Amino acid sequence: MDLENKCCCGGxxxxxxxxxxxxxxxxxxxxxxxxxxxxxxxLYNYLPKDILExxxxxxxxPISQIYGLVTFYSQFHLNPRGRNIIRVCQGTACHxxxxxxxxxxxxxxxxxxxxxxxxxxxxxxxxxxxVGACGLxxxxxxxxxxxxxxxxxxLSAILDRYK
Amino acid sequence: xxxxxxxxxxCAGTGCKSAGSKEVELAFQREIKAQGLADExxxxxxxxxxxxxxxxxxxxxxxxxxxxxVTAEDVPEIVESHLLKGRMVERLLYHEPMTHEMIPKYSDIxxxxxxxxxxxxxxxxxxxxxxxxxxxxxxxxxxxxxLTLMTPEEVVEEVKKSGLRGRGGGGFPTGLxxxxxxxxxxxxxxxxxxxxxxxPGAFMDRSVxxxxxxxxxxxxxxxxxxxxxxxxxxxxxxxYPLAIKRLRVAIEQAEAMGFLGENIFSSGFNFQxxxxxxxxxxxxxxxxALMASxxxxxxxxxxxxxxxxxxxLWGKPTNINNVETFANVPQIIVNGADWYCQFGTEKSKGTxxxxxxxxxxxxxxxxxxMGITMREIIYDIGGGINNGKKFKAVQIGGPSGGCLxxxxxxxxIDYDSLTAVGAMMGSGGLVVMxxxxxxxDVAKFFLNFTQSESCGKCTPCxxxxxRMLEILTRITEGQGREGDIELLENMAKNIKETALCGxxxxxxxxxxxxxxxxxxxxxxxxxxxxxxxxxxxxxxxYTITDKCKGCGLCAKTCPVKAISGTLKQQHVIDQAICIKxxxxxxVCPFKAITKG
Numbered sequence: 001m002d003l004e005n006k007c008c009c010g011g012x013x014x015x016x017x018x019x020x021x022x023x024x025x026x027x028x029x030x031x032x033x034x035x036x037x038x039x040x041x042x043l044y045n046y047l048p049k050d051i052l053e054x055x056x057x058x059x060x061x062p063i064s065q066i067y068g069l070v071t072f073y074s075q076f077h078l079n080p081r082g083r084n085i086i087r088v089c090q091g092t093a094c095h096x097x098x099x100x101x102x103x104x105x106x107x108x109x110x111x112x113x114x115x116x117x118x119x120x121x122x123x124x125x126x127x128x129x130x131v132g133a134c135g136l137x138x139x140x141x142x143x144x145x146x147x148x149x150x151x152x153x154x155l156s157a158i159l160d161r162y163k
Numbered sequence: 164x165x166x167x168x169x170x171x172x173x174c175a176g177t178g179c180k181s182a183g184s185k186e187v188e189l190a191f192q193r194e195i196k197a198q199g200l201a202d203e204x205x206x207x208x209x210x211x212x213x214x215x216x217x218x219x220x221x222x223x224x225x226x227x228x229x230x231x232x233v234t235a236e237d238v239p240e241i242v243e244s245h246l247l248k249g250r251m252v253e254r255l256l257y258h259e260p261m262t263h264e265m266i267p268k269y270s271d272i273x274x275x276x277x278x279x280x281x282x283x284x285x286x287x288x289x290x291x292x293x294x295x296x297x298x299x300x301x302x303x304x305x306x307x308x309x310l311t312l313m314t315p316e317e318v319v320e321e322v323k324k325s326g327l328r329g330r331g332g333g334g335f336p337t338g339l340x341x342x343x344x345x346x347x348x349x350x351x352x353x354x355x356x357x358x359x360x361x362x363p364g365a366f367m368d369r370s371v372x373x374x375x376x377x378x379x380x381x382x383x384x385x386x387x388x389x390x391x392x393x394x395x396x397x398x399x400x401x402x403y404p405l406a407i408k409r410l411r412v413a414i415e416q417a418e419a420m421g422f423l424g425e426n427i428f429s430s431g432f433n434f435q436x437x438x439x440x441x442x443x444x445x446x447x448x449x450x451x452a453l454m455a456s457x458x459x460x461x462x463x464x465x466x467x468x469x470x471x472x473x474x475x476l477w478g479k480p481t482n483i484n485n486v487e488t489f490a491n492v493p494q495i496i497v498n499g500a501d502w503y504c505q506f507g508t509e510k511s512k513g514t515x516x517x518x519x520x521x522x523x524x525x526x527x528x529x530x531x532x533m534g535i536t537m538r539e540i541i542y543d544i545g546g547g548i549n550n551g552k553k554f555k556a557v558q559i560g561g562p563s564g565g566c567l568x569x570x571x572x573x574x575x576i577d578y579d580s581l582t583a584v585g586a587m588m589g590s591g592g593l594v595v596m597x598x599x600x601x602x603x604d605v606a607k608f609f610l611n612f613t614q615s616e617s618c619g620k621c622t623p624c625x626x627x628x629x630r631m632l633e634i635l636t637r638i639t640e641g642q643g644r645e646g647d648i649e650l651l652e653n654m655a656k657n658i659k660e661t662a663l664c665g666x667x668x669x670x671x672x673x674x675x676x677x678x679x680x681x682x683x684x685x686x687x688x689x690x691x692x693x694x695x696x697x698x699x700x701x702x703x704x705y706t707i708t709d710k711c712k713g714c715g716l717c718a719k720t721c722p723v724k725a726i727s728g729t730l731k732q733q734h735v736i737d738q739a740i741c742i743k744x745x746x747x748x749x750v751c752p753f754k755a756i757t758k759g
């Protein structure tokens with residue numbers, strides 16, 4: 001889909017304007033691609049294919065190079081994501097304090113495996129190597145909140161807070 | 164004039180915040196106002212105190228009373244009893260885990276008593292979002308001294324003389340690194356601060372960034388002056404949102420005050436600092452990969468030479484140090500190299516911050532002089548192993564480090580002694596493991612980490628770690644073969660010698676060190692098909708003991724019908740059918756099923 005030639009009725013043009021605004025901040029700056037993609041992802045929660053094609057054209061970077069970059073970094077996503085992102089820590093400290101059990105319990109409760117999103121787009125479940133809150137192990141992050149000293153009993157109440 | 168008679172310090176580090184310190188702070192403000200104390204008691208939000216296990220932490224000055232695990236509900240009592248009537252709230256004081264002794268004062272707690280806080284000196288005592296507080300404790304004095312009283316050569320010499328070595332992993336002498344970048348002739352040079360703290364189990368850099376961000380800016384500016392750079396980057400993990408926020412605030416304030424920007428201290432020296440957010444790749448902690456990432460490329464390492472000091476960011480001479488290294492610089496300049504040299508051992512000067520985690524009573528950050536023994540850290544500062552279990556091993560240095568057994572607890576820790584026993588300082592993560600930890604599982608855990616973080620550029624790392632992981636996996640699943648140990652050793656040696664970057668070269672360390680010190684555990688897995696710690700699920704043997712009342716719940720739950728028995732009589736598990744799922748154990752109302 002080519003956004004440039006898409007017409008009229010609001011949707012596409014508004015999107016294009018938002019992307020243009022992001023791009024305009026980085027004109028002439030070196031190493032801009034990663035921050036640009038980070039901002040776009042903050043907008044959409046993921047990186048839609050048509051938007052990436054538009055960015056490739058505007059920044060004059062081959063789409064293959066953008067694809068290579070996006071698939072290299074774990075922060076970038078090519079598929080829609082849930083409204084709430086759960087990251088269960090599987091770092092060393094969490095590992096020795098039962099982080100795996102927490103992950104299994106959440107997987108069971110949500111009915112999805114790590115790396116997947118619930119059908120209603122409420123949650124995306126991921127693992128993370130370390131959030132650096134080892135004193136509170138086992139921990140997980142939901143969006144920007146860190147929840148520590150987890151037990152399987154606490155999980156339902158915590159998840160209920162995120163709609 | 165307004166007279167503040169008491170300060171209430173509320174920790175706002177990530178650990179305490181997630182334990183609810185923001186609510187505690189708001190409750191204090193509300194309650195103090197309600198009691199009419201707003202003119203005489205001040206509430207201060209501080210950075211991390213490092214004692215995360217007991218958060219949220221509240222310290223009341225001038226007495227220095229240390230309250231742990233404070234909740235918003237406790238606040239009215241503290242305000243009324245302590246701040247109004249002058250009586251401590253005893254139930255919230257800290258108790259030593261070994262002796263159960265009550266310790267009211269911050270400075271008397273064993274966790275802090277043995278520490279020597281240079282890098283963390285101001286973490287937890289100043290408000291990190293107020294530059295005035297940093298200046299009040301001597302901040303930017305080092306930069307001022309360097310710019311107005313010293314030549315760049317003298318700065319490099321001083322850092323060389325101090326013996327400071329890189330705190331991020333390798334332990335390369337910092338002054339020497341600076342001198343290489345200084346010698347490179349170019350009209351443009353860069354300073355980079357590596358804040359991509361990716362080692363699982365390490366969070367000291369996060370604490371400094373969140374608790375004392377100006378110290379990093381000052382260290383970087385001094386470095387910029389010394390090597391002749393006018394621009395710096397801080398490459399920080401996106402997983403550290405609070406650190407990023409505080410750095411942004413700090414840069415803005417430093418620019419407004421003229422500590423960053425043009426013509427700093429009227430010396431003609433210009434320096435500006437940018438923040439680059441990492442995008443989630445462990446390998447970007449490697450310096451050449453990190454620079455590729457700043458340039459907007461895939462963060463993959465390249466062969467060295469040329470070293471960054473010759474050709475670094477955008478092909479320009481670049482000096483990279485990590486957060487803790489830069490945090491040491493201002494005080495070396497202010498107090499001099501001779502002062503700094505009094506701490507530490509002959510070849511490792513100064514202090515090191517360790518992140519104590521795992522099966523230990525006092526998890527948190529401990530800054531100690533180099534040369535201290537592991538036993539002092541784990542037992543005196545860390546308060547020993549929790550739940551009265553037996554110590555088994557301590558893992559040091561993250562995925563690149565090794566596991567050390569009890570025999571080595573009295574080893575004085577410095578860069579060289581650790582390398583000699585097959586571990587490394589790394590970033591300083593210390594994960595303590597007790598008798599319930601399986602060392603083969605731990606080795607598998609680390610290899611799984613490095614394997615999934617391998618960038619895939621060089622074959623030894625990409626293929627080698629994958630094959631090693633396969634072997635470890637089969638060992639933990641009871642499929643280990645005769646000769647697997649030798650095969651692992653052989654592969655580890657080859658990967659170490661041939662991988663392109665530090666990630667691959669050190670990836671086999673956890674396997675090698677566990678093989679060296681805990682070989683019997685590997686042998687038990689392979690020869691006896693048994694996991695001595697009872698961790699490896701696939702090898703577990705579930706048995707029903709005589710506590711069984713014969714309710715039949717387990718038999719109903721078992722997905723493969725491996726359990727049989729008549730009602731009201733002890734049931735049995737057919738080991739040939741059992742798939743070790745553990746479902747029976749979790750449903751048994753009488754705790755009659757054991758795993759071994």
